Amino acid sequence: MPVLEASGVHKAYGGVIALRDCEFSVEPGSVHALLGENGAGKSTLVKMLAGVVRPDGGTIRLDGEPVRFTNSADAARHGVAVVSQELNLFPDLDVLANLFTKREPLRGLFFDRREMIAQAEPVLAELGLSVPLRAPVSSLTLAQRQLVEVAKALLTKPRVLILDEPTSALDDDSTRRLLGLLEVLRQREVAVVFVSHILEEVMQLSDVVTILRDGRVVMAGVDRKTLTIDDIVHGMLGDRPPAAVAPERRELAEDAPRLVAEHITVPGVLDDVSLDVRTGEIVGLAGLIGAGHQALLQVIAGTQAATGTLRLPGQQEAGAPPRGLRQAVRQGVALISGDRGLGLMAEKPVWENVIQVRTIALGRDGRFLSRGDLRERARSAIAGLGVRTAGVDQHAGQLSGGNQQKVVLAKWLAANPSTVLLDDPTRGVDVGAKADMHELVHTASDKAVVLLCSTDLDEIVSLCHRVLVFRRGRVAAQLSGDDLTRHRLLTEMNAPE
Amino acid sequence: MAGTVQDAGAGPPHRANGHKAGILARIFGAPSFSVIAATVALVLVIGVLRPTYLQASQLLDILQSSAYVGLLAAGMALLLSMREIDLSVGSMFGLCLISVAMLISAGFNTWLAAGAGIVLGGLLGAVNAAIVTYIRIPTIVATLATLSVFRGLAIAVTDGSQVASLPVADSFFTIVGGTVLGVPFSVIVLALMVIGLSLMLHHTPFGYRILAIGSNPGAAQFSGISANRVRTQVLILSGLLAGVAGVLGMAFFTSGDPNIGGGFELAAIAAAVIGGTPLRGGSGTILGAAVGAVLLNVVATGLTYFNVPANWSEFATGAVILLAVAIDSLARRRRAANQEK
Structure with missing residues (x-):
């Protein structure tokens, strides 16, 4: 009973x-x-x-x-x-x-x-x-x-x-x-x-x-x-087939803009880590909690102070890592987190959220803003993303989790970032929306370097071209091609030092 | 759309169809609608009972005396909509006013002295911002301290006495303290400021940043908006507005009392809240704040028409604040309930 x-x-x-x-x-x-x-x-x-x-x-x-x-x-x-x-x-x-x-x-x-x-x-x-x-x-x-x-x-x-x-x-x-x-x-x-x-x-x-x-x-x-x-x-x-996105093995142009990080060190966390990623690549950063993969993401986003040099795609010279998120964003970094409290203004309409980075934070759309233009801009920004809303005037908080994350994605992509950092971007998102997100990330990678941290190993395996496995603050292994399997990844992450 | 004072940003969602919605829906849905309706209604009620109240001179008088708190309330509405508050506005107003008086009394050019008064307001605001940013204490605490510091300065430099016998025939006093086409100069300044600040709040990236921080500070910061920077700018703006108010007050009163503007900070907060700017941040209305200041004055002056002893005016003011906020809250709940249906 x-x-x-x-x-x-x-x-x-x-x-x-x-x-x-x-x-x-x-x-x-x-x-x-x-x-x-x-x-x-x-x-x-x-x-x-x-x-x-x-x-x-x-x-x-x-x-x-x-x-x-x-x-x-x-x-x-x-x-x-x-x-x-x-x-x-x-x-x-x-x-x-x-x-x-x-x-x-x-x-x-x-x-x-x-x-x-x-x-x-x-x-x-x-x-x-x-x-x-x-x-x-x-x-x-x-x-x-x-x-x-x-x-x-x-x-x-x-x-x-x-x-x-x-x-x-x-x-x-x-x-x-x-x-x-x-x-x-x-x-x-x-x-x-x-x-x-x-x-x-x-x-x-x-x-x-x-x-x-x-x-x-x-x-x-x-x-x-x-x-x-x-x-x-x-x-x-239902009858909707699960969209499994296999990373297409694309040819990368030799002269594609690159993100180059060298000798990144955070005492006790990251130990002389270097990274070279070309635009068009999706690179996974994996590791157990505290292994350093998330710290590297934070360094590039400017939220973690570090020594070493960093050159973002499109920049002429390498410089110190950005000090603060604001500086990073101005230099073309987008940071998409699975923490929705950090992503959206729940009590504001979708359109105000979508314009937040490009138009508001960066002020790229001029000094005088008219709501009509902004709503139109937001409408076209979410048009290709398959966001299920009653329109751009719906409050962001009323959307389902998966749709909220798509709005977060839209707001960052609107700023044409050169570097997209994904921190567990599909946390708590359902299967269908997850597949949609992966498709979108894939499209976004045409124009940007994409770095991904995720607690979902399947996500890393299916989305990334190659994966850097971190152990104790160092890059311990690099997996790609046929080596890039869930099993290998888990083994490398847990390998004894 | 350009050129109209858009009182939006906080609009209830049913209004969200934007420019497609009828003009009436927009007017009724505006956050400042309640305060404007209440003010007009109250003026009419008093006018019906005591017709002399409706004389143009009396009404202009009310606007004139509302201008100072109105300007402070405009700045306060900006701060409240980003979840900040400035308790020192009354003291900044007083210190700026007294400084202008002393400069004029010392023989400086009146117009230069006025300019210096406005700049001083901006500097005082910058002091507030610097304390908040570098000592890292909440704005309410920092400005609680500077409330006394600025007031104390005003009293100390004047030895607590009035600065009087100023050259009242000077062009500064006759123009800034006078009227243009019958309208007090300070009322015109207030109107221009309301238009300018409303456009700023609802039509510039800066304004959206203010509202974004008030709506979700974490998300704003995460989008690359610097809360420190925006707060600094708005605190300076609040100081500048206090400076402008001080100069206008100086010109009108033609003498400087170091205690002038005591309690204005609370009146400004009350005006902003009555006007439709909630303390939780994320939305704000400049027009509402200014009208809120007018409403407070309408109540105070109205009482004298009914022979209510002056000692009851403070009580009445408090009652009005409660009433206004209660009605607004009820209306909001009903709107939310209607939406559910």
């Missing part, structure tokens, strides 16, 4: 139907994967189960009894806990306080810290997270913070645990730990709802799969063992 069950639920926002007649149920001790492209209705369903959104119709049953959660705290009291994509932690409070927000054990009027520690320690140990309990959350890495969120949910001893893309920003190590933990949860008869974009992970981990497409359930509670990744992709995309 299912613990939590939604039957016939539907929900509309304005005129848009997010979910219609949806059936979904989770059994204790099983991991139920919930899949679908962005905008398919996953988030809406998850929010309903967690009490954040109320269905327009249909019923949600807990142990067979109809329930109406008034809010997420109410759902939590009933044993439904969520670890969401967005982190809901208080950065200035310590780990312990964050683990027990609003349910601190008390002794008299005061927090019972001893009790809190006693409860927290085994859970943190289970997760393999060793951080000082009194450290403020702001001092933790992103991966650690995500584990704190997981620990916080587990401390409520949930009967249903919803993991909303818990691994999109975790490193492989933590992912492995989480997968181990789910094994434990399964044994403890907790019902787990698992939302993920990483299909391999889903295959490894889940027992049952439900797929949503355009607000409808297209595959309901199917045994994972009977499925292949192809089946799932087909279910998610």
Whole structure:
């Protein structure tokens, strides 16, 4: 018998139907994967189960009894806990306080810290997270913070645990730990709802799969063992074929403008790294967290001070690396990050976002701006990118994640950059939008040097012409052609020094 | 489009169809619409009950006395829309005014003294900016300190007494302190400033940078917009506006009181907020800020027509601020609710 069950639920926002007649149920001790492209209705369903959104119709049953959660705290009291994509932690409070927000054990009027520690320690140990309990959350890495969120949910001893893309920003190590933990949860008869974009992970981990497409359930509670990744992709995309972009092995002109970095050194992080990339090339920078690949991206973007010289495509002479992002941008660098909070103004229309770099920051379109012109400019900038919007006046925050990232891409490409830096550009983006993005990056590379860092190894392998693997601040290997496989890449990244 | 004062930027999304939407929708949707409607309505109500209130001289008088806070509020609206605030504007106004008075009193050319007053305003703004940028403290803290520092300077250099017996027959006093075609000079300056600054805010890259920083500082910085640079420019602008206001005040009052403009900073913030510039940043309206200043004065002067004791005017001002902000918030919520449908 299912613990939590939604039957016939539907929900509309304005005129848009997010979910219609949806059936979904989770059994204790099983991991139920919930899949679908962005905008398919996953988030809406998850929010309903967690009490954040109320269905327009249909019923949600807990142990067979109809329930109406008034809010997420109410759902939590009933044993439904969520670890969401967005982190809901208080950065200035310590780990312990964050683990027990609003349910601190008390002794008299005061927090019972001893009790809190006693409860927290085994859970943190289970997760393999060793951080000082009194450290403020702001001092933790992103991966650690995500584990704190997981620990916080587990401390409520949930009967249903919803993991909303818990691994999109975790490193492989933590992912492995989480997968181990789910094994434990399964044994403890907790019902787990698992939302993920990483299909391999889903295959490894889940027992049952439900797929949503355009607000409808297209595959309901199917045994994972009977499925292949192809089946799932087909279910998610429908008849639309998955666009696999294979990097075309193009001939690069000998005189194509080049990005040349020499002797780039950041004490303790990067050790005398050099790089030579021609316009037209997409080069991956890979490595384990802290290996130096991301630091190199930051040096070129001007956000990390370094010694050494840098010559961007089109520049006559090599100079010091840019001091500050502003200087880098003026020199023709574009920095596209998967962190959408840094990419867009959510409460502004799409057009204001699209013109932000070229027209506003760089002031290249003159001193007097008319909105009509700007909106027209934005319209043509996003025209070729396949952004699904109600028009350039729609607020950027209302777009789905994949479309938001396309708008970010549009705003940078509008400035005709000579160097495009991609930092995990498709984090948390669905399969279809990801393929679109890759196509766009590929097109953009005609006119620019493209450097890519990504937590998604498939992305690096399928998009890059060659990949530099970093270990301990040095380029340890270079892969291209037939050597460039997921397996080789992973091996090189983890090779002992 | 050019030449019109565009009061946009914060427009509610239903207005977002831009120039295709009807002119009426644009007028009603403008963020400054509420304050303009409220001001006109209040003037009419008082006028119906006390017809002498509607005399041109009385109305021009109200505009004249609103010009100083109006100018400060215009600068404040720019700062608020980038999530900054300048608490020292009243003190800068006072210090600039007193400096001009002292220069004139010392025998300097009146016009040169006036120019020096405006430049001084810019310098004081630059001091604020330098403190914020180099000591790295929030603008509200820096200007809280300079609120006292600038005021203290004004009091110290004058020994706390008025600077009077100035050559009031001089062309500076008769022109800048006088009227053009019946309209007070300072009102004309305010109008020109409102037009100029509105065009700047809604039609130049600089203006968009201000709004971008207020909307999402992280994204703005990430797009290559330097928050330090823009903040510095806007703080200097705020100082220049205080300088202009000081010069206008000097010419009109024809004497310098070191305590003049005390509390103007709060009036300027109130005017900007009433006018439709939210504290959360990302949108702003210069016209609304200026009209907000007028509304505050309409209330204060209106009370005297009803024999309300002067001691109640402060109370009434506060009530108006609350009322204006509450109505605006309700209207915004309704608009948002309509959109959901």
